[in-house]
Amino acid sequence: MVSDRGLDVLRVIVQDYVASREPVGSKSIVDRHSFGVSAATIRNDMALLEEEQLIAAPHTSSGRIPTDKGYRVFVDHLADLRPLTPAQRQAIETFLGHSADLDEVLVRSVRLLSQLTHQVALVQYPSLSRAKVRHVEFVPLTETRILSVLITDSGGVEQRVIDLPYALDEQTLGEVRARLNVAVVGLGMAEASAALAASIWPGSPALQPIVNLITSTLADQIGEGRQDKLVMAGAANLVRTEDDFSGSIYPVLEAIEEQVVLLRLFGEMETDQHGVSVSIGRENAAFGLPEASVLTSGYTANGNLARLGVLGPTRMDYSNNMAAVRAVARYLSRLLGET
Amino acid sequence: MVSDRGLDVLRVIVQDYVASREPVGSKSIVDRHSFGVSAATIRNDMALLEEEQLIAAPHTSSGRIPTDKGYRVFVDHLADLRPLTPAQRQAIETFLGHSADLDEVLVRSVRLLSQLTHQVALVQYPSLSRAKVRHVEFVPLTETRILSVLITDSGGVEQRVIDLPYALDEQTLGEVRARLNVAVVGLGMAEASAALAASIWPGSPALQPIVNLITSTLADQIGEGRQDKLVMAGAANLVRTEDDFSGSIYPVLEAIEEQVVLLRLFGEMETDQHGVSVSIGRENAAFGLPEASVLTSGYTANGNLARLGVLGPTRMDYSNNMAAVRAVARYLSRLLGET
DNA sequence: ATTGGCAGTCAGCGGATGCGAGTGCCAACG
DNA sequence: CGTTGGCACTCGCATCCGCTGACTGCCAAT
Numbered sequence: 001m002v003s004d005r006g007l008d009v010l011r012v013i014v015q016d017y018v019a020s021r022e023p024v025g026s027k028s029i030v031d032r033h034s035f036g037v038s039a040a041t042i043r044n045d046m047a048l049l050e051e052e053q054l055i056a057a058p059h060t061s062s063g064r065i066p067t068d069k070g071y072r073v074f075v076d077h078l079a080d081l082r083p084l085t086p087a088q089r090q091a092i093e094t095f096l097g098h099s100a101d102l103d104e105v106l107v108r109s110v111r112l113l114s115q116l117t118h119q120v121a122l123v124q125y126p127s128l129s130r131a132k133v134r135h136v137e138f139v140p141l142t143e144t145r146i147l148s149v150l151i152t153d154s155g156g157v158e159q160r161v162i163d164l165p166y167a168l169d170e171q172t173l174g175e176v177r178a179r180l181n182v183a184v185v186g187l188g189m190a191e192a193s194a195a196l197a198a199s200i201w202p203g204s205p206a207l208q209p210i211v212n213l214i215t216s217t218l219a220d221q222i223g224e225g226r227q228d229k230l231v232m233a234g235a236a237n238l239v240r241t242e243d244d245f246s247g248s249i250y251p252v253l254e255a256i257e258e259q260v261v262l263l264r265l266f267g268e269m270e271t272d273q274h275g276v277s278v279s280i281g282r283e284n285a286a287f288g289l290p291e292a293s294v295l296t297s298g299y300t301a302n303g304n305l306a307r308l309g310v311l312g313p314t315r316m317d318y319s320n321n322m323a324a325v326r327a328v329a330r331y332l333s334r335l336l337g338e339t
Numbered sequence: 340m341v342s343d344r345g346l347d348v349l350r351v352i353v354q355d356y357v358a359s360r361e362p363v364g365s366k367s368i369v370d371r372h373s374f375g376v377s378a379a380t381i382r383n384d385m386a387l388l389e390e391e392q393l394i395a396a397p398h399t400s401s402g403r404i405p406t407d408k409g410y411r412v413f414v415d416h417l418a419d420l421r422p423l424t425p426a427q428r429q430a431i432e433t434f435l436g437h438s439a440d441l442d443e444v445l446v447r448s449v450r451l452l453s454q455l456t457h458q459v460a461l462v463q464y465p466s467l468s469r470a471k472v473r474h475v476e477f478v479p480l481t482e483t484r485i486l487s488v489l490i491t492d493s494g495g496v497e498q499r500v501i502d503l504p505y506a507l508d509e510q511t512l513g514e515v516r517a518r519l520n521v522a523v524v525g526l527g528m529a530e531a532s533a534a535l536a537a538s539i540w541p542g543s544p545a546l547q548p549i550v551n552l553i554t555s556t557l558a559d560q561i562g563e564g565r566q567d568k569l570v571m572a573g574a575a576n577l578v579r580t581e582d583d584f585s586g587s588i589y590p591v592l593e594a595i596e597e598q599v600v601l602l603r604l605f606g607e608m609e610t611d612q613h614g615v616s617v618s619i620g621r622e623n624a625a626f627g628l629p630e631a632s633v634l635t636s637g638y639t640a641n642g643n644l645a646r647l648g649v650l651g652p653t654r655m656d657y658s659n660n661m662a663a664v665r666a667v668a669r670y671l672s673r674l675l676g677e678t
Numbered sequence: 679a680t681t682g683g684c685a686g687t688c689a690g691c692g693g694a695t696g697c698g699a700g701t702g703c704c705a706a707c708g
Numbered sequence: 709c710g711t712t713g714g715c716a717c718t719c720g721c722a723t724c725c726g727c728t729g730a731c732t733g734c735c736a737a738t
Contacts, residue, residue: 364701
């Protein structure tokens with residue numbers, strides 16, 4: 001069984017390897033850390049750690065590097081959530097201090113997070129489930145195409161194009177707009193959606209199909225929200241850490257641009273309210289990211305949930321990055337929560 | 340002086356080098372192309388081309404590669420704008436065929452362009468200068484913060500947060516909204532801006548400052564437009580072409596994410612209406628991109644101008660990419676032009 | 679359980695070597 | 709004068725070799 005000192009050894013192996021990018025040997029451990037025992041003793045501990053598959057040697061007679069399992073133990077039991085430095089706190093303040101609309105805040109947040117962690121940062125748009133409809137607007141684009149704009153009380157703006165089967169004159173459209181606004185403004189998304197489904201147009205029956213089309217699109221727009229949208233920043237950081245990926249980072253960047261994969265990944269990560277969830281290396285193999293780690297945390301905007309986090313090579317500074325993810329998530333919740 | 344055959348030699352050097360990524364020698368030229376002369380003759384031509392700085396030898400006794408100047412001559416005089424393949428035309432149709440709002444169309448376009456060219460694609464948001472105000476909406480976020488939303492007839496939606504010096508009750512806000520809508524709806528951006536500047540609030544003079552703040556923000560929102568926004572896709576392609584950059588591609592990716600630099604670059608490129616402008620290698624040195632080429636073309640959305648294009652290593656397939664950029668720009672103009 | 683010692687392993691480095699692609703130059707030819 | 713074949717020369721590149729240094733694994737002693 002691995003002793004307490006053995007776990008300490010694992011910790012310093014992770015720390016040193018993350019810092020130096022070089023396999024760490026028994027000698028360098030006793031040199032850099034005061035364990036009070038000899039290198040040979042450390043070697044015995046390392047042999048045990050290797051038996052437990054927590055560390056591995058890239059080549060015979062080389063130092064050891066942590067395995068995915070080793071990182072997992074480190075993250076779960078050994079990592080000290082290093083508090084942010086004053087400089088980092090300062091950065092958060094100055095970055096997010098100004099007032100801005102939702103889009104702007106999210107873009108700033110994701111940039112901030114990528115700067116704090118030196119990794120690719122990702123922020124998911126908050127769902128609209130708890131938001132309330134503030135206004136509905138229809139803008140004719142052509143005779144048979146209208147733009148439907150939905151404004152929520154949390155400051156979000158959703159738009160959607162509707163193709164009509166035949167032309168709709170401006171006046172009728174005005175009536176539809178007025179009636180629908182009366183019907184849904186002030187309601188929560190779920191209620192609004194229900195209200196729309198139930199609504200029947202009292203005027204000319206000929207209009208009913210077209211109104212149905214509009215209301216169903218609107219209902220769809222309301223229901224779906226935009227949790228399928230993701231903001232990204234810091235792709236350049238992935239290039240910087242290129243050497244930590246055995247193959248090319250091409251597929252990784254592709255997955256990130258694809259977004260779909262990441263949204264699934266976000267969705268499947270544990271959602272313990274304010275903790276940081278970590279998914280390491282091969283745990284992400286199903287998503288085509290067997291050499292990457294993903295740290296996420298939930299945040300709330302007006303009671304609406306979403307996630308944010310970072311993605312990077314397995315070999316990353318978990319302590320610092322987990323702290324940064326948590327800090328930004330909290331700050332963002334605070335910033336967007338004040339209704 | 341460089342002969343006609345000399346220029347032909349330059350052309351095949353560019354083509355072969357772009358295709359093979361290897362310096363091309365006199366022998367391989369006579370092998371792959373039927374010049375009807377011997378390798379020695381080609382060598383003489385190449386010596387002239389080298390004198391003119393159109394090609395260079397990476398190492399003594401190696402084949403030649405085009406210089407920036409060589410690419411320039413190629414693009415200006417030698418490139419045949421290869422028409423798109425049927426498959427490519429097909430791709431454009433299926434990609435942009437569906438109806439969608441502006442955001443969606445631009446995102447699809449940029450992805451399409453990156454797929455057609457295998458490079459990083461960029462699309463600038465169209466200006467609002469020719470658009471007309473369709474609706475103005477104010478949404479209270481907190482007691483002293485409101486969200487101003489501007490909807491244009493081209494289907495664009497602009498939002499901005501306004502910080503008020505003191506609270507504004509809902510009813511007053513409603514009045515302001517109603518009056519401002521009457522004042523600007525249907526006007527072009529310039530007129531609307533002017534109308535706002537001239538507007539004086541007839542009610543309580545105590546409200547004048549706050550109304551001024553709102554109108555000036557709105558005017559600002561109208562005036563500035565969003566030409567400072569850029570959509571990007573295909574960053575992964577940059578990784579694929581990494582070897583074509585002598586140093587790291589880190590600064591390149593950084594510049595792309597920064598956007599500011601690229602917007603300046605876009606702005607300074609020739610704006611001949613429907614042609615494709617090309618900026619090669621060191622011509623972009625001022626923008627920190629001395630090893631990259633940028634191809635752009637203008638497009639119009641409802642009479643509003645913007646640019647789109649691709650960015651990649653100097654060693655790229657100019658013929659194909661120029662054709663793709665032009666095709667997408669034209670298609671997009673057509674798609675967004677129908678008002 | 680811990681330690682010092684010792685043999686064994688292997689990646690990385692630097693220098694030597696050979697190969698081959700490609701050039702530059704020149705003399706000859708039509 | 710443009711073109712051609714020939715030839716010597718240059719280098720980049722891959723390969724090989726031997727050395728060195730860092731580590732490990734094991735063992736016997738404490």
